[in-house]
Amino acid sequence: MSTNIWVWIAALLSLCIFSYLYKDNPAFRFAEHLFTGLSVGYLIVLYWNNYALPYIITPLADKRWITLIPMLIGMMYLFRFVPKLNHLILIPIAISLGFWNGMSIPLTIEADVLKQVQGTMINTSMLSNIWHPQNGLAVGLMVLVGVISTISYFYFSREHKGVLRFSSNIGIWFVMIGFGATFGYTVMARVSLLIARMQFLFTDWIHLIK
Amino acid sequence: MKRQIPLMLVLVLGILFFVQFFVPSQLSMEIYQMALQWSIVIGAFAIVLAIGSLVNHHTLKIKRRKEHFWNSYVTLFALFAMAFLGIFGRIESLSFMSAWFRKLFLYVQAPMDSAMFAILAFYMASAAYRAFRARSKEAMLLLISGFIIMLGVVPFGAYLWGRIPDIAEWIMMVPNMAAKRGILFGVGLGMTATSLKIILGIERNWLGGGGK
Structure with a gap:
């Protein structure tokens, strides 16, 4: 068994979390609350180092007083705790919403729409190797059919009958394969985390595996 | 006026x-x-609000x-200890x-984080049992696709048949x-439509009170 106190702490806390598999219990609740506190504390440090120091403290130390303007706007969030001035919280929210929404429209169209259309298009290089499993023309056509049929499955402005029904039926096959693949991938990611935890417990803690 | 501005x-x-774009x-x-x-500076204060709400919730409790x-008490102590050690440790x-901050992260936070996600493997296995019962053609596709991917990413899949990792890929x-x-395309158009609705004042839920 390990003689390192920190390894013991890590192992016992891992067991506290795993105890939830039996049922909710005080050990799990303790670990859960400890985890919440530590995570938020870590987030504070992350924000302090990555945002507060470079964007607030350093500019103010350099006497760049313009930083006071966004600071004052940001401080309006704290009116949440003053019932009479509660409505002022809408100002920083409105500024953030206006900026991010205005900025995101062209970026979203570019990344999620135009780039996806571009990626789905059949290009001439596909003609040179029709049956290539990933870049061939056959695969390109399959992706094209998959994208169009998936979109048609999520098109709810018209009743799914006739051509639309046929297309959306193909769409659901693609969607199911996609969801199955995502599910399989996620399960394996979680299983690999479980294996890592078990390795830690059996190797680092009780030295059962050398 | 409270809403117009x-x-x-x-x-x-x-x-x-x-237009700037x-x-x-x-x-x-x-x-x-x-x-x-x-916007980063303004957003930093939103974090203060969020942390304030958490502290408020636990203090009231x-x-x-x-x-x-x-x-x-555990949450509040852990929160302040971690923040204090991280900020003043500089x-x-x-x-x-x-050094204490690093130890707390490596031996307390990180193990609990991965254990928390690892227990999801058990719940997903039980969910998979219910979801993967091939009751229709679509469920069968989900089952086959998930099964091949799971086999394809572990050495056991290649051991069974060398082509399984290629099929999974x-x-x-x-x-x-x-x-x-196809889904991303829809999400992109949906996000754009929602952004436009917010900018043009059609979507007002963010104002609170149901947008009235």
């Missing part, structure tokens, strides 16, 4: 930063950079002696605090990508 701000800033000038880029920095209130003479790269691309 925020709505006006969203409209003006939304249009300004939408299409103006390739030095001034436009400088405005964008400044706005980005300002302790004051009112609610069920399992002693756990709130000072050279207090570097031992930084093909599923990820072709039918999975086609479905994801």
